[in-house]
Amino acid sequence: MLLEAIFHQPKSHYAYAYNEETVHIRVRTKRNDMDHVFLIHGDKYHFIQSHIETTKMEKFASDSLFDYYHASVKPHYRRLAYAFRFESGEETIYYNEVGFQSEGAQSTSGIGMLESPSGMFEFPFLNPVDVNTPPEWVKNAVFYQIFPERFANGDVALNPEYVEPWTPGAEPTRDNFFGGDLQGVINNLDYLAELGINCIYFTPFFAAKSNHKYDTIDYLKVDPQFGDNELAKKLVDEAHKRGIKIMLDAVFNHSGYYFPPFQDVLKHGAGSRFSNWFHLKEDLVKTEPQANYDTFGFVPSMPKLNTENPEVKAYLLEVARYWVEDVGIDGWRLDVANEVDHSFWREFRAVVKKANPNVYILGEIWHNSLAWLQGDQFDAVMNYPVTNSTLEFFAKKTIDAQEFMGRLDAIQVAYPKQVNEVAFNLLDSHDTPRLLTIAGGDKDRMKLAATFQLTYTGAPCIYYGDEVGMDGGDDPDCRKPMVWDENHQDKNLFKFYQELIQLRKDHRAFRDGSFRFLSAEKSEHYVAYERTDEYNRFIVVLNGAEDEKTITLSGLKKGTFRPVFGVQQYPVENGELTVTLKARSSLILKEQ
DSSP states (O other): OOGOOOOOOOTTEEEEEESSSSSSEEEEEEEOOOSSEEEEETTTTTTOOOGGGEEEEEEEEESSSSEEEEEEEETTTOOEEEEEEEEEEEEEEEOOOSSSEEEEEEBBBBOOOOGTTTEEEEEEEOOOGOOOOOOOOGGOOOOEOOOOOGGGOOOOOGGGGGBOOOOOOOOOOOOOOOOHHHHHHHHHHHHHHHOOOEEEOEEEEESSSSSSSEEEOOOOOEOOOOOOOOHHHHHHHHHHHHEEEEEEEOOOOOOTTTTTHHHHHHGGGGGGGTTGBBBBBBOOOOOOOOSBBBBEEEEEEEEEBTTSSSHHHHHHHHHHIIIIIIIIIOEEEEEEGGGGGGHHHHHHHHHHHOTTTEEEEEEEEEEEEGGGSSSSSSSBBBHHHHHHHIIIIIIIIOOOOHHHHHHHHHHHHOOOOOHHHOOOEOOOOTTTHHHHHTTTTHHHHHHHHHHHHHSSEEEEEETTTGGGGGGOOOGGGOOOOOOOOOOGGGHHHHHHHHHHHHHHHTTHHHHEEEEEEEEOTTTTOOEEEEEEEEEEEEEEEEEEESSOEEEEEOOOOSSEEEETTOOOOOOOOOOBEEEEETTTTEEEEOOO
């Protein structure tokens, strides 16, 4: 055994409360180093041999260096004292907070490791208030991202000056307008319901100068180009009637250039009553040649807000409350969330959850986000590591199956299970090239990536128009007007998305069931994985290779499978199941 590879951290993503009665314990070992791993556990106040339990741990993830084991335990008295037992060949080692000990060895006091709670790892007490409990509905959500200015023009009277024609060949720029508005979304809610969408993610629609609206002028007002607050309330109500929830995007890290408090600061400098709303470095404010105040990136027109200032906090927290309580939204997506102080986000969460405990709080963070996911700030983050890995494997073919598996398993290890269950899984957005373009125009590769997204753990999000074959390069090309002319829509692609969404909605196994890879080999471009719950077992096989593949999966329980979109029978014989897939194709099997 390589003891140096073994790692465990109490009260972390290696030991956490999954719900009010269950604790999850994890431990890391060197890859392929152990035959068996066991959790030895009991109550610290009654730690005697007759009351010590042993639970076999299951390997739930692997990467290029390590294996990760997991056990789910329901402590009798909400307390847990525990250690680990590792078995490899003839060797058995115990591990607790003090260190490692061979089987049968005793400490210097003459007491064996398992004869006293002293030195055991501890989960001291399962306090319900500390349990990270994301909204349950998010596990069942299929999101659809809408860039309001480009989805649909429902009221031409709201059009800004110099509106471009809404045609399939229209080319967006960073500054032009096409007249999309909230009425246009209302008019097409039935279209979204037909597709199977049950939550809309809007990029900002608050008052702002730009077409993207990330340069907020008034956080409490809908941009007049899109309608008004009354129309926003109607949109929420109409969506709710169809079982569709609404998530808004907001930028609390920085304001826009024309935000009235910043305009006052530009005029009066450090003498402005709003000077402490921002991070000024000199008395006289300058925007050129470089801003002498903190900004988003180096953009002078997006001054960073001082969220430690009580007045700023009061204003932004009222924004958080208003849209939830008065308008009825169901989620907040928070832009540049990692640059705002943790104290503000804790207060933000308290305000939002008081208004509605079931509101989803989603942070835009591109890196490891555990510091924000302890149950006191965000429910989840945008799952960019999964985004990038999925695109690189299926759409770009730049990594092999083994690396793909390792990357995904690393994310499963990085966060508690309940966080991964509500992670926001996107493949493209207003910030990136469109999925079809990333896939080089190959709709088979696009479908492989989407099939994985819609059968994987977490909440999938479809960028508007992907379902009818829209393409587009980097911003602003990815922000083309939605194609509503049916002669320019790919109806077969729409049906593909519709069927996969329905499959996900019909079967819990794809939403919060267990996930494990069955095949992910080095230098190969096909993968297979299993999704199961207490009722159903599915096997998904995705062949991203350029040739036909015959794949044999082993280590399976006896059973017979049938394609969810076919009739052929696939029996498991001697623990093995063999399938043949054409190049760039998928197969979803359901146990009969």
